[in-house]
Amino acid sequence: MAALSLPIKGVGQTDDTIFALSSGALPSAVAVVRISGPRAGEALRALIGRLPEARKAVLARVRDPETAESLDQALALWFPSPASETGEDMAEVQLHGGRAVVAAVFSALRKFEGMRLAEPGEFTRRAFEHGRLDLTRIEALADLIYADTEAQRQQAFRHMQGLLGDRAERWRQTLIEAMALVEAAIDFPDEGDVPADLLQPALNIAARLCHEIEETLATSVRGERLRDGLTVAIAGPPNVGKSSLLNRIAQREAAIVSPAPGTTRDVIEVHLDLEGFPLTLLDTAGIRDSSEPVEQEGIRRARTRAARADLVLWVTDPSSRMGEQASSDLINGNALWLITNKCDVLSEAAVESLRNRTAAHPYFAISAKTGAGVEHLLDALANFARLYFKPSEPALVTRERQRQMLQVTEGALRRAVGEGARGREEVVAEELRAASQALGRLVGRVDVEDVLDAIFGDFCIGK
Numbered sequence: 001m002a003a004l005s006l007p008i009k010g011v012g013q014t015d016d017t018i019f020a021l022s023s024g025a026l027p028s029a030v031a032v033v034r035i036s037g038p039r040a041g042e043a044l045r046a047l048i049g050r051l052p053e054a055r056k057a058v059l060a061r062v063r064d065p066e067t068a069e070s071l072d073q074a075l076a077l078w079f080p081s082p083a084s085e086t087g088e089d090m091a092e093v094q095l096h097g098g099r100a101v102v103a104a105v106f107s108a109l110r111k112f113e114g115m116r117l118a119e120p121g122e123f124t125r126r127a128f129e130h131g132r133l134d135l136t137r138i139e140a141l142a143d144l145i146y147a148d149t150e151a152q153r154q155q156a157f158r159h160m161q162g163l164l165g166d167r168a169e170r171w172r173q174t175l176i177e178a179m180a181l182v183e184a185a186i187d188f189p190d191e192g193d194v195p196a197d198l199l200q201p202a203l204n205i206a207a208r209l210c211h212e213i214e215e216t217l218a219t220s221v222r223g224e225r226l227r228d229g230l231t232v233a234i235a236g237p238p239n240v241g242k243s244s245l246l247n248r249i250a251q252r253e254a255a256i257v258s259p260a261p262g263t264t265r266d267v268i269e270v271h272l273d274l275e276g277f278p279l280t281l282l283d284t285a286g287i288r289d290s291s292e293p294v295e296q297e298g299i300r301r302a303r304t305r306a307a308r309a310d311l312v313l314w315v316t317d318p319s320s321r322m323g324e325q326a327s328s329d330l331i332n333g334n335a336l337w338l339i340t341n342k343c344d345v346l347s348e349a350a351v352e353s354l355r356n357r358t359a360a361h362p363y364f365a366i367s368a369k370t371g372a373g374v375e376h377l378l379d380a381l382a383n384f385a386r387l388y389f390k391p392s393e394p395a396l397v398t399r400e401r402q403r404q405m406l407q408v409t410e411g412a413l414r415r416a417v418g419e420g421a422r423g424r425e426e427v428v429a430e431e432l433r434a435a436s437q438a439l440g441r442l443v444g445r446v447d448v449e450d451v452l453d454a455i456f457g458d459f460c461i462g463k
C-alpha cells in the first residue's frame with residue numbers, strides 16, 4: 001500500500017513503548033502479544049535473551065528478566081522500524097494462550113520503564129501518525145474487523161487497499177496543480193490575455209474533479225448501508241402475527257408473541273445475513289388508535305422507524321378489515337410489500353386466490369405459524385438486497401464522515417468553476433484551497449485531530 005510521504009503534524013506523539021494482547025479472548029490456543037515503540041527491541045531481548053533476525057520467527061524460551069524464571073516457550077518475531085505495522089520498532093511473541101501465561105508476561109513487561117499497556121486502537125493510531133495508513137484505510141480496517149457478512153468483508157477489504165484513499169490522494173494532487181495555475185494567473189502582470197490561458201485549464205480541472213466527486217458521492221448511500229445493513233420494518237395492525245414472523249425468520253424467540261393485542265412496544269431488531277448481505281429486521285408495535293400512553297409511544301416509534309426503513313413489510317391477517325392499509329406517511333416513498341399472515345386458517349383455494357390477485361405491490365401469503373411461504377419471502381428479501389447492493393461498481397464512500405468531506409470538496413469546486421467564469425481568480429484560488437483542505441481531511445493529512453478519537457475509539461485494545 002502507498003505510504004504517505006509527509007509526516008502528519010499535530011497528532012499527540014508519545015515516546016512510550018506500548019504492549020497489548022492482540023489476539024482474541026483467553027484462554028485460546030495461541031496468544032499474540034505485540035510490543036511497539038523505542039524500547040520494543042530491548043524488551044524482546046530481555047524476554048528471550050536475544051534479538052532474532054528481522055521478520056523471521058524463532059522458537060524461544062520466555063523468561064522474566066528480573067528473576068530469570070521461565071514463563072513459557074513461544075514464537076518470537078522482530079520487526080525493526082520503519083518496516084513494521086506501526087512504523088516503529090515492533091516485537092511480537094506468540095505465547096500459549098493461558099490467562100496466567102499472558103499475565104506473567106505482562107507483569108514482566110511492566111517492569112520496564114516507559115512501557116505501558118496500549119490504549120484501544122493505539123497501534124493503529126501510531127501507524128497513522130507514522131504515515132503508514134491514511135484515515136480511509138483505518139476506517140476500512142475497523143470495518144473489516146467488524147464485518148459480519150461476505151459483502152461487508154469485500155467492501156472493507158477494497159477500502160483497505162485504498163479504493164477511496166488513493167483516489168482522494170490523486171484528486172488532491174491534481175487540485176494542487178490547478179491551484180498553482182491559478183496562483184500564476186493572479187501573479188501575472190495585468191496585460192495581455194495570458195491569465196485566461198492559465199485560469200481556463202485550472203477551471204477545466206476543477207470541473208472534471210467536481211463531476212468525478214459527484215459520481216463518487218452517488219455511491220455513498222449504498223456504501224453506508226452496506227456497513228449498517230438494509231433496514232426492513234415489519235409493520236401493520238396489532239395481533240396479525242408481526243412478532244411471530246420476526247421470530248420465524250430469526251429462528252428464535254426474539255420478540256414476545258401473545259394473543260393480547262398491543263404486546264410489542266419497543267422496536268425489536270434482528271440482524272440477518274442474507275446470502276452475504278446484511279439486513280436488519282425490525283418488529284414494531286401494531287399500529288392502531290390507542291389511548292394507553294406506553295402503547296402510543298410504541299406506535300410513534302413504529303411509525304418513525306418504518307418511515308426510515310428501506311423496505312416496509314405491511315402485514316395483515318385474513319380477519320383484517322379494509323382501511324387497515326399501510327398509510328402513505330409510513331412508507332415515505334420507500335419500498336412496500338404486502339403480506340397476509342395466518343394463511344393456515346384459510347383453505348388452499350382461498351390462499352391460491354389471494355396469491356393470484358393483482359396488487360400494486362409485491363404480495364406474499366404466508367403463515368408464521370407453519371412457516372408456509374416464509375422461504376419464498378426470504379428469497380425475495382435476499383433478491384432485494386442483492387439488487388440494492390450489487391450495481392457494477394463497488395461503493396467508494398462508506399461513511400458519513402467521508403461523504404461530508406466530499407460534499408464540502410464538491411461544493412467548493414462548484415463555486416470555483418462559477419467564480420472562474422466571472423474571472424474572479426482570487427475567489428477561485430480560495431475555493432480550490434478549501435476543496436484541497438477537505439480532501440486532506442478525508443485522508444487525514446491535515447487538521448483531523450477532532451475526528452481521531454471517534455475513529456480510533458472503534459478499535460479494541462491490541463489493534
Ligand SMILES: Nc1nc2c(ncn2[C@@H]2O[C@H](COP(=O)(O)OP(=O)(O)O)[C@@H](O)[C@H]2O)c(=O)[nH]1
Nearest residue numbers: 239240241242243244257258259342367368369
Ligand atoms: N393461526 C395462526 N396464528 C398466528 C400466526 N402468526 C401469529 N399467530 C397468532 O396471532 C397472535 C398474535 O401474534 P403476534 O406475533 O404477537 O402478533 P403481532 O401483534 O402482530 O406481533 C398470537 O396468538 C399468535 O400465536 C399464524 O401464522 N397462524
Ligand SMILES: [Mg+2]
Nearest residue numbers: 242243263264
Ligand atoms: Mg408484536
